[in-house]
Amino acid sequence: EAGVAQSPRYKIIEKRQSVAFWCNPISGHATLYWYQQILGQGPKLLIQFQNNGVVDDSQLPKDRFSAERLKGVDSTLKIQPAKLEDSAVYLCASSPHRIKQAGDQQYFGPGTRLTVT
Amino acid sequence: AQTVTQSQPEMSVQEAETVTLSCTYDTSESDYYLFWYKQPPSRQMILVIRQEAYKQQNATENRFSVNFQKAAKSFSLKISDSQLGDAAMYFCAYRRGNYGGSQGNLIFGKGTKLSVKP
Numbered sequence: 001e002a003g004v005a006q007s008p009r010y011k012i013i014e015k016r017q018s019v020a021f022w023c024n025p026i027s028g029h030a031t032l033y034w035y036q037q038i039l040g041q042g043p044k045l046l047i048q049f050q051n052n053g054v055v056d057d058s059q060l061p062k063d064r065f066s067a068e069r070l071k072g073v074d075s076t077l078k079i080q081p082a083k084l085e086d087s088a089v090y091l092c093a094s095s096p097h098r099i100k101q102a103g104d105q106q107y108f109g110p111g112t113r114l115t116v117t
Numbered sequence: 118a119q120t121v122t123q124s125q126p127e128m129s130v131q132e133a134e135t136v137t138l139s140c141t142y143d144t145s146e147s148d149y150y151l152f153w154y155k156q157p158p159s160r161q162m163i164l165v166i167r168q169e170a171y172k173q174q175n176a177t178e179n180r181f182s183v184n185f186q187k188a189a190k191s192f193s194l195k196i197s198d199s200q201l202g203d204a205a206m207y208f209c210a211y212r213r214g215n216y217g218g219s220q221g222n223l224i225f226g227k228g229t230k231l232s233v234k235p
Contacts, residue, residue: 033222042121042208042225043162056222089160105152106223108162 002026004109006092012115018080021112025073025094031055032069033106034077035091043091049075079114087116119144121211123226130199131234137184138194138229140209147171148214151185151192152223157205165207168192170214196231204233 005024013019025032030051035043046065048056051072060067064083069075079086093106120143130136142151153165168176168185175183180200184193196203207230210223 035222040227042210042227043223044225045222048222091160091162093162105164105167111160113160 004092004094004107006090006109006112008112009110010113010115012117013082015084015116016081018078019082019114020079021077021090021092021114023075023077023092023109025075025092026107029094029096029107030072031095032075033093033095034067034075035093037089037091037111039088046077046090082114082116084116087114089113119146119149119211119213119224121209121224121226123209123229125229126227127230127232129232129234130196132199132201134199135195135197136199136231138196138207138209138231140192140194140226142190142192142209142211144190144211146213150212150214151183152210152212153181153183153192153194154208154210154225155203155205156208156228162208166194199233201233201235204231206230 007022011019032049034046036046037043046060047067049069052069065079067077089111091111092109095106122141125139149170151168154162155165156162166176166178166181168183175185180197182195206228208228209226212223213221
């Protein structure tokens with residue numbers, strides 16, 4: 001089975017520019033996550049989707065970050081305008097949705113490394 | 118709020134030897150899951166092992182095993198017969214138990230960088 005796909009792998013932009021990341025989860029996975037991983041830290045959740053609805057976006061900086069999941073499949077994460085502190089790896093993950101299966105693992109994509117100069 | 122702490126920023130082990138990575142967590146919940154993820158330089162997070170809090174038996178996966186001490190809120194990872202391919206960042210992670218049919222997000226520690234010497 002194909003894994004979680006992300007693009008691009010690398011992106012360098014100047015501050016105040018905009019950028020978008022794309023994620024294609026594993027086929028049939030209802031839940032999709034975007035994590036931000038700053039250098040030297042563990043990943044931190046930005047937003048969680050269940051099908052095409054938002055479950056948790058409490059840690060998403062909504063003044064500059066936005067995300068959508070069209071038709072409950074692919075997702076895009078956008079930053080506009082970017083700041084220096086947004087330099088990080090952006091990881092997408094997906095998991096199947098099964099009641100009472102919270103132990104189901106999340107499958108991660110290879111991530112996008114963003115550098116803001 | 119739940120927190121996960123990994124107190125060892127870096128660890129080193131000789132090939133074929135055994136190493137233990139430490140993790141502690143803080144939660145007031147009784148139903149939760151704990152995970153160890155491996156992140157090689159390719160950045161892709163790979164699940165190493167998982168533990169359900171209601172199970173007393175420690176999880177094992179081939180050369181990887183955990184020491185789960187629920188009362189102490191400790192969840193260490195033991196790697197036996199270390200191999201060069203084990204070199205990576207290792208993250209301990211926590212997830213709440215099932216709630217409302219929706220799976221929660223993972224809360225990660227800061228990670229431990231493991232080096233394996235030939």
